[in-house]
């Protein structure tokens with residue numbers, strides 16, 4: 052390989068702020084990388100594949116709740132809202148609600164801007180009468196909507212229990228930011244995963260095919276691209292398991308052997324078995340989920356669950 056080619060492969064592609072965030076996480080005593088870095092274009096596709104897995108119950112359980120109670124949800128919410136889809140991905144969940152909610156405008160927000168662009172283009176062809184906007188934003192830290200997003204009756208749509216990827220304190224702060232962007236007619240339709248037996252939870256985050264492992268490991272390739280790092284994916288293994296005391300799934304990447312990693316502006320040695328914490332996925336009891344929304348400034352009006360009580364969809368008004 053020529054020197055110029057090597058230099059090219061180690062060039063970082065992230066902003067100074069993202070580089071600083073990654074650098075701090077990789078240097079921390081217990082190394083950690085934010086789960087938002089799971090979602091480059093390949094990561095988003097791997098997450099879509101996870102949603103198809105028999106072990107990953109949240110997607111199909113939530114879908115059952117929407118199928119069974121969608122009409123009731125539409126009555127509780129009313130028509131003509133500005134539907135703001137947080138973490139829209141392939142936009143499929145929101146699209147299923149269009150015939151029920153008849154939104155006047157659809158605003159899809161996702162950190163993976165390229166993936167979102169393709170999704171919106173496809174969707175606009177199916178629903179040409181709905182005004183659509185895609186915003187490539189990291190809404191985990193700030194949520195200020197541009198003036199092009201209609202103010203009246205904003206309905207935030209936050210399915211899939213993505214709120215579980217925030218620690219409860221961050222979740223409250225996030226909800227308050229969403230509440231601040233709503234007028235009094237606005238609201239939130241949110242999916243929240245509920246506490247259940249740990250065997251079901253463990254299987255959902257460590258599936259037999261190894262798709263979740265690929266999703267987690269792909270983060271290292273993404274960091275190589277963003278931070279000019281030299282992670283070798285084969286030196287790491289996936290770990291995903293329920294921590295009952297913390298009521299959360301924890302995902303880690305564990306070094307298979309002693310190794311060292313270099314990135315733009317830093318380097319670190321990892322001992323065999325040392326871990327990088329990549330994601331938490333908090334699970335709530337139903338009453339705690341309602342309480343969380345209240346602490347975030349929303350009032351729950353209805354809670355819908357599946358027969359086993361594994362997952363809840365909640366409508367809350369501002």
Ligand code: AVI
Pocket residue numbers: 101109211212213214215216255256263330331332
């Ligand atoms: C996006 N989020 C709600 C998923 C979850 O279940 O926490 C991400 C995920 N991580 C591993 N599998 C799925």
